[in-house]
Amino acid sequence: MASSVTPTPLLKDELDIVIPTIRNLDFLEMWRPFFQPYHLIIVQDGDPSKVIKVPEGFDYELYNRNDINRILGPKASCISFKDSACRCFGYMVSKKKYIFTIDDDCFVAKDPSGNDINALEQHIKNLLSPSTPFFFNTLYDPYREGADFVRGYPFSLREGVSTAVSHGLWLNIPDYDAPTQLVKPRERNTRFVDAVMTIPKGTLFPMCGMNLAFDRELIGPAMYFGLMGDGQPIGRYDDMWAGWCIKVICDHLGLGVKTGLPYIWHSKASNPFVNLKKEYKGIYWQEELIPFFQAATLPKECTTVQSCYKELSKQVKAKLGKIDDYFNKLADAMLTWIEAWDELNPSTSSQKLSNGK
Numbered sequence: 297m298a299s300s301v302t303p304t305p306l307l308k309d310e311l312d313i314v315i316p317t318i319r320n321l322d323f324l325e326m327w328r329p330f331f332q333p334y335h336l337i338i339v340q341d342g343d344p345s346k347v348i349k350v351p352e353g354f355d356y357e358l359y360n361r362n363d364i365n366r367i368l369g370p371k372a373s374c375i376s377f378k379d380s381a382c383r384c385f386g387y388m389v390s391k392k393k394y395i396f397t398i399d400d401d402c403f404v405a406k407d408p409s410g411n412d413i414n415a416l417e418q419h420i421k422n423l424l425s426p427s428t429p430f431f432f433n434t435l436y437d438p439y440r441e442g443a444d445f446v447r448g449y450p451f452s453l454r455e456g457v458s459t460a461v462s463h464g465l466w467l468n469i470p471d472y473d474a475p476t477q478l479v480k481p482r483e484r485n486t487r488f489v490d491a492v493m494t495i496p497k498g499t500l501f502p503m504c505g506m507n508l509a510f511d512r513e514l515i516g517p518a519m520y521f522g523l524m525g526d527g528q529p530i531g532r533y534d535d536m537w538a539g540w541c542i543k544v545i546c547d548h549l550g551l552g553v554k555t556g557l558p559y560i561w562h563s564k565a566s567n568p569f570v571n572l573k574k575e576y577k578g579i580y581w582q583e584e585l586i587p588f589f590q591a592a593t594l595p596k597e598c599t600t601v602q603s604c605y606k607e608l609s610k611q612v613k614a615k616l617g618k619i620d621d622y623f624n625k626l627a628d629a630m631l632t633w634i635e636a637w638d639e640l641n642p643s644t645s646s647q648k649l650s651n652g653k
């Protein structure tokens with residue numbers, strides 16, 4: 297007789313779903329079959345007096361700005377306000393090994409066969425299988441059912457390395473910057489590419505926070521989404537900044553970053569004129585930021601994420617502070633973030649690890 301016992305969802309008690317929001321979370325209804333078994337961490341941005349409605353049946357904790365200020369005190373200054381960057385507070389308060397973060401305008405997408413895509417399940421597969429940053433496999437993910445390493449792939453490298461980040465994509469509204477969206481307002485992404493790839497060592501990438509999962513124990517302290525939104529000269533570079541920092545650190549520590557499946561359905565385009573105002577400084581600053589991250593090297597003494605991140609903060613201040621004083625403030629905020637992280641996560645703080653415990 298077929299077992300009637302439903303299998304326990306993978307990583308049910310080891311993964312938190314982090315959602316930044318300014319609205320009611322009706323979108324969860326569509327995700328219920330996939331998300332209901334998991335704990336949600338909702339980071340409410342904007343007016344803390346607004347009540348965010350969460351559909352019945354979900355296990356969640358919700359933090360608004362008052363909570364962030366109460367928990368972090370003066371260190372709350374490193375958490376952005378009025379920008380989706382606030383989501384990183386959820387990474388800090390989580391106690392789980394894995395994080396999946398998703399925007400509240402991202403819905404369940406369908407694959408070419410018309411089946412609903414369980415994005416969370418695919419991210420978990422990506423995180424639980426190794427990455428291959430040192431040598432590119434031309435048949436894409438070699439650990440996937442029905443694929444393997446191709447001829448000429450060194451056997452010494454086939455064990456791969458631990459995967460720290462799984463970067464998913466989006467059907468319908470693509471994650472375009474404002475200038476691109478302005479010239480192509482009706483462009484929609486209809487192309488479902490059935491592939492997962494490791495981003496090679498030494499290569500940066502534009503990390504989007506819309507559909508992202510990561511191993512919090514491997515790379516969590518570096519997943520700071522920076523100073524964005526209210527009172528800041530820039531927005532919509534939160535995930536990009538984090539992506540450049542984590543990739544430099546993953547390359548240094550020999551960890552993997554994957555991109556590709558899963559897809560979500562991005563339902564709504566944000567206003568390109570509002571976005572242009574948020575992005576424009578970033579569009580020219582990044583022509584200096586990218587060479588900085590491409591050239592960034594970390595000393596071999598940096599063996600923990602925290603020590604790597606503190607070293608990166610020092611280099612940001614030394615080399616980017618002259619572009620704009622914003623980067624001096626950002627470098628300081630990076631240190632505040634790590635101090636706050638270690639305060640809330642004493643078991644993994646760099647001090648303890650550096651004493652060899």
Ligand SMILES: O=c1ccn([C@@H]2O[C@H](COP(=O)(O)OP(=O)(O)O[C@H]3O[C@@H](CO)[C@H](O)[C@H]3O)[C@@H](O)[C@H]2O)c(=O)[nH]1
Pocket residue numbers: 315316317318319340341342377378379380381382398399400401504505506531532533534535564565566
């Ligand atoms: O002030 C705000 C605005 C929004 N949010 C929440 O953040 C996400 C994303 O918001 P939205 O879908 O409106 O914006 P997008 O332009 O599509 O976001 C993408 O661009 C990047 C901007 O940094 C980001 O990585 C992508 O998500 C929603 O859940 C909003 O509710 C907020 O918290 N505060």
Ligand SMILES: [Mn+2]
Pocket residue numbers: 399401562564565566
């Ligand atoms: Mn969106």
